[in-house]
Amino acid sequence: MTGTERGPASRPALSRCIRVDADEFAHRYWGREPLLSTASELEGGFDDLFSAEAVDELLTRRGVRTPFIRMAHEGAVLAPSAYTASGGFGAEIADQVSSDKVLAEFAGGATIVLQGLHRLWPPIIEFTRALVADLGHPVQVNAYVTPPSSQGFEPHYDTHDVFVLQVSGEKHWRIHAPVHVDPLRSQPWEQHRAAVARAATQEPVIDAVLHPGDALYLPRGWIHSATALGATSVHLTVGMSAYTRADVAAALLEQLGEHAALRASLPLGLDLHDAAALAPVVEETRRDLVEALRQADALGPAAALGRRFEADTRAEPIAPLATLEALATLDASTPVRWRESFAVRIQAVDDRVRLVTRTKTVSMPIEAESAVRRLASGGVLTPAELPGLDAESAVVVVRRLVHEGFVVAPA
Template sequence: MDFPFEKLIAPISVETFFAEYWEKKPLHISRGDSSYYDGLATTREIDSLITGFSGEQGMSLSVIGSRGPETTIHEFGSGVAYEQEGVYKAFANGSTVRIRGIQRHLPGGQALAAGVTQHTSAPVRINMYLTPRNSQGFNVHQDGHEVLVVQIKGRKHWNVYAEPVELPNDQLVRGRPELFGLKAGAVRYSHSTDPNSEPPLMMEVVLEEGDFLYIPRGFYHAAYTTDTLSMHFTIGAYTLTWHDAVLAALGDVFGASPELRRSLPAGFARGADPADIEAHSEDVLAALRERLDASVLARAVDTLGARVVATTAAPFQGLIEDVDRADTLGMDDPVRMRQDLLYRVDERASTKILSFNGRTVRFPDGADGVLERIEGGAAFSATDLPAEIPAEARLKLVRQLVKVGMLMPVARAA
């Protein structure tokens, strides 16, 4: 199935969303359409995941409960004893069931993740939360990643609070994280002298089936149910930041700068000579000023972009059928680019390289017309490709692009 980002945030346009809301302020969309998210997930599918859970298939399952000011989490994973009846018992007693990484196990989750990553260039993880009536999972908290909520079943009350932490981040310090007891997003709220008090309320909404809520990272929030159970997906977008770009750029600078490759002073852990540190610091800072400029940062951003494209799972539902059918396609059979496929086109010498999901397709010089057709998004056939390419070569190319998952037959997609 397809679930493009445009549909996720409709009726807000993509341009308006990123200009006015992204990293800035919450957005609540009430649609009054309980069928809007049909096909994403059902409680029966969640039952199947719970009963089939083994803790070894890249999925994490937890039960979460709030008792007074404390939130308790019991997480099952690899090496942790798991009893499905314990999960259902906890749910019956008011605990929330959380399944992390739902995009790996449900086509609807994969479609959502693909659409969000295509527009944000952020790695995405989707968690499913199933909360019984008159219950609450987490207490008031903030996240170090962007949060997009889709209400699939039932309803849930949400409180979003003012005075957020400014742009926290979930990522541990890179390089040697074992040396740092630091998490950039772990900032205690300090709006008053009472660390246990709640921040001022900014937004109070009820999410009904088909509704949407966006909470930028750093905004404190909490959710609870009343007279119905609730099932929602939380789409976590783990954005790459300029911090990441600077660290990537430093990799280039490191390779070209002996000053950065020198060891710290011997015995520095017991206390270094300040004069020695100052002298070396001048050399290091001079090397950074000389070698770290806008062009190096631009290359670093491009490198990060290539990594995101290479490591983002493509929405390949139906690919087995497509591969099976590819060699039967004729010159006039319509195909189109697979929707929400994250890809990039790089030019090297006289070749254009189209990359996606760790795969690459090389186009020789003069193939601009082919790429324009593919990227246009509309259906086309081998007949529609530039006539200067022999018909046999055009058909072979279309069939090959179907086999690798770039294109899909329109008849199957309908």
């Protein structure tokens, strides 16, 4: 994979969300303990990412549709028809946000949830991509807009880690220890509803009011609820879908088809309802499974998890019109750089250098390998600065890389 390696101290997106060193966060808090960080302990607030004005713009001028918006009131999610409508002539799609309906529900105490802001709002798109690079796990961002003195959702836990970034207003948070540690996606809080409700009546681990610029980290499974205080509260919930050892195990199990013993058919006429008849088959399969896992190496799981990560995250967007314009004027003095967060494997095979992504493979003459690797290492360069090629050849290589979406020309 290409990209510049980041040490614990060089994680800028993560660092703006925590009051401790990134290395301490990684070893003490990540997946283990909640962490409250106040605005005075952080560098700057979060109003560069989002604001109350941004909420109004999304609700009135952007044609937002479900599922990018939902609303909840006193723990119950409202039907989409309560806050959506047709966009009128030329935009008759019925599930577009209706500002009139949203106003009525919001004034009545309902919380607005703007989902998928990592796909909608430019500052959050950039922040999310940087945070993915810092964490090595997929990230999504939602905004919760709660009217004064209202609670959007009852006590619950999430199956992903979260950062709560308070943008404006104040919100009172109560955090309780897990009743089900490290839940997977298949283990939502509703499966433990009674235990969660009981835990929420106990003394909280954290009982705090978040003010603008404050941040709260919650590992998955930690129970939480929040109530807006004297003014409208806007906060961002940054969801981080941490890959787990269960994911590594699943990736290992994907390789079982390579083992002949585990591909064998079960005996003819076997009664699958008869535990006694099935027991010898289970025992034999267990032995074969242990042997298969003993022979497995890290290459298969690494490839499987790498493919999943590439599918779960997004590279820097490419501007089609600006790219074509840049290609028309590209020469040896044009500044270019590698596309950010773009997963590429660079392979030298015989007399070719291959650039392999999840969706395509691009092959170039082996003479371009040094130039390709130099671009992939990061930084802004001109074709004339690339090693191993004369200026004319470098322009040809860079033009191909821009056209294929590996390299961009900074605006």
